[in-house]
Amino acid sequence: xxxxxxxxxxxxxxxxxxxxxxxxxxxxxxxxxxxxxxxxxxxxxxxxxxxxxxxxxxxxxxxxxxxxxxxxxxxxxxxxxxxxxxxxxxxxxxxxxxxxxxxxxxxxxxxxxxxxxxxxxxxxxxxxxxxxxxxxxxxxxxxxxxxxxxxxxxxxxxxxxxxxxxxxxxxxxxxxxxxxxxxxxxxxxxxxxxxxxxxxxxxxxxxxxxxxxxxxxxxxxxxxxxxxxxxxxxxxxxxxxxxxxxxxxxxxxxxxxxxxxxxxxxxxxxxxxxxxxxxxxxxxxxxxxxxxxxxxxxxxxxxxxxxxxxxxxxxxxxxx
Ligand SMILES: [Zn+2]
Numbered sequence: 001x002x003x004x005x006x007x008x009x010x011x012x013x014x015x016x017x018x019x020x021x022x023x024x025x026x027x028x029x030x031x032x033x034x035x036x037x038x039x040x041x042x043x044x045x046x047x048x049x050x051x052x053x054x055x056x057x058x059x060x061x062x063x064x065x066x067x068x069x070x071x072x073x074x075x076x077x078x079x080x081x082x083x084x085x086x087x088x089x090x091x092x093x094x095x096x097x098x099x100x101x102x103x104x105x106x107x108x109x110x111x112x113x114x115x116x117x118x119x120x121x122x123x124x125x126x127x128x129x130x131x132x133x134x135x136x137x138x139x140x141x142x143x144x145x146x147x148x149x150x151x152x153x154x155x156x157x158x159x160x161x162x163x164x165x166x167x168x169x170x171x172x173x174x175x176x177x178x179x180x181x182x183x184x185x186x187x188x189x190x191x192x193x194x195x196x197x198x199x200x201x202x203x204x205x206x207x208x209x210x211x212x213x214x215x216x217x218x219x220x221x222x223x224x225x226x227x228x229x230x231x232x233x234x235x236x237x238x239x240x241x242x243x244x245x246x247x248x249x250x251x252x253x254x255x256x257x258x259x260x261x262x263x264x265x266x267x268x269x270x271x272x273x274x275x276x277x278x279x280x281x282x283x284x285x286x287x288x289x290x291x292x293x294x295x296x297x298x299x300x301x302x303x304x305x306x307x308x309x310x311x312x313x314x315x316x317x318x319x320x
Contacts, residue, residue: 025087025172026087026088026116026117026171026172026173026174027171027172028117028140028142028163028169028170028171028172029165029169029170030142030163030164030165030169031145031163031164031165032162032163033148033160033161033162033163033164035160035162038152038160041152041155041160042155043155043156043157044154044155044156044157045157046097046129046157046158047125047129048095048096048097048098048126048129048130049097049098049129049157050098051098052096052098052099055071055072055073055096055098055099056070056071056072056073056077057069057070057071057099057102057103058070059082059103059106059107059110062081062199062201062240062242062248063199063201063240064198064199065083065084065085065176065199066081066082066083066084066196066199066201067081067082067083067084068080068081068082068242068248069082069091069094069103071094071095071096071099071103072095072096075245075246075295075296077245077246078093078095078096078126078127078244078245079093079095079242079243079244079245079246079248080092080093080094080095080121080127080203080205080242080244081194081196081201081203081242082103082107083173083176083178083196084107084111084113085113085173085174085175085176086113086174086175087113087116087173087174088113088114088115088116088117088173088174089107089111089113089114089115089116089117090115090116090117090118090119090171090173090178091103091107091115091117091118091119091134091139092118092119092120092121092194092203092205092242093119093120093121093127093128093205093244094118094128094129094130094131094133094134095126095127095128095129095130096129096130097129097130097132097133098130099130100129100130100131100133100134101133103130104133104134104137114137114138114139115134115137115139116139116140116173117139117140117141117142117171117173117178118131118134118135118139118140118141118142118159119141119142119143119171119178119180119192119194119203120141120142120143120144120147120158120161120190120192121191121192121194121203121205121206121244122144122147122187122188122190122191122192122205122206123143123146123147123148123149123150123151123154123156123188123190124188124206124220125154125156125157125158127205127206127244128143128151128156128158128159129157129158130158131158131159132158132159134159135159135162140162140163141159141160141161141162141163142161142162142163142164142165142169142171142180143161143164143190143192144164144165144166144180144182144190144191144192145164145165145166146182146189146190147161147164147190147192148160148161148164150188150190165180165182166182167181167182168180168181168182176196176198177197177198178194178195178196179194179195179196179197180192180193180194180195181193181195181232183225183228183229183232184222184224184225184228184229185222185225186207186221186222186225186226186228186229187205187206187207187214187218187220187221187222187226188206188220189220189222189225191205191206191207191229193229193232193233195236195238197237199240200237200238200239200240201238201239201240201241201242202233202236202238202240202241202242203241203242203244204229204233204241204242204243204244204254205242205243205244205245206243206244206245207226207229207230208230208233208241208243208249208253208254208257209243209249209253209254209257209294210241210243210246210247210248210249210250210253210295211249211253211256211293211294211295212243212245212246212294212295212296213291213294213295213296213297213300213301213304214257214261214300214304214307215300216300216303216304216307217303217304217306217307217310218304218307218308218310218311219307221307221311223261223265223308223311223315226261227258227261227262230254230255230257230258230261231258233251233254234251234254234255234258236251238251239251241253241254246295256290260288260291263288264285264304264305264308265308265311265312267284267285267286268281268285268305268308268309268312269312269316271284271285272309272312272313272316273316273318278306278309281305281309282302282305282306282309285305287301
């Protein structure tokens with residue numbers, strides 16, 4: 001629980017099923033955020049707002065009413081699941097303001113519905129930018145309550161959430177059920193798992209991988225909760241996992257990633273306990289042949305060691 005005291009008065013209990021025009025059954029059990037408390041909050045310039053006509057973008061069917069949107073190219077691609085229902089769409093992490101308008105129009109033209117909900121996976125601006133485009137049209141922006149403090153404190157130029165939750169939240173939309181769950185601090189302390197039970201699909205952004213390396217030096221990182229989160233994912237009845245980047249993965253990919261993280265942690269801990277300095281240690285970490293084939297191995301592996309070295313160094317005390 002990292003939320004600042006001064007934010008707490010802004011939260012109030014949900015008043016029951018949401019109803020936009022009195023005729024719809026869309027509902028959720030989140031808590032309303034009082035935007036008046038933050039009416040004049042400072043925000044930084046939006047680095048994703050400039051026109052980007054050549055930036056790749058797509059909305060691709062996963063199965064049934066479940067789709068995946070992507071924006072960006074190559075290693076910069078960001079993604080999120082999109083649920084289409086007769087009552088409106090639910091979009092996870094628009095990611096870029098400059099393609100959010102395209103996504104809104106694409107959903108409207110192909111499916112003749114607006115966007116009813118935007119869900120944030122966590123309070124990192126490279127995933128949540130663009131939500132204000134949907135919020136202006138009346139979409140409800142949802143996040144874990146722990147996302148509020150960094151969004152405000154870091155002056156992130158993304159929509160302030162309208163509704164938040166602590167451990168679990170359920171959204172009912174067009175007869176479909178979407179389950180939001182908070183496991184533990186892992187990649188940020190606001191990471192939300194978004195489960196689509198009917199489709200056996202899960203949004204697990206940044207902490208889950210798909211034959212790909214975790215990003216750089218594990219910024220905003222909590223090792224025990226990362227493993228706890230991967231264990232939670234492995235226990236779910238899912239066969240499609242969107243990881244917020246690249247291509248969707250599977251539970252087998254998540255299990256392989258867990259093995260990698262546990263092995264990396266143990267190697268770095270053992271080397272640190274042997275008294276090795278960073279300059280010695282990073283040269284002595286070994287990677288399996290499987291891991292060496294993962295996306296971005298060359299650019300990420302030494303940074304991964306750095307991130308784990310930092311975590312280990314901050315969480316041990318030997319004889320001194
Ligand atoms: Zn992130």
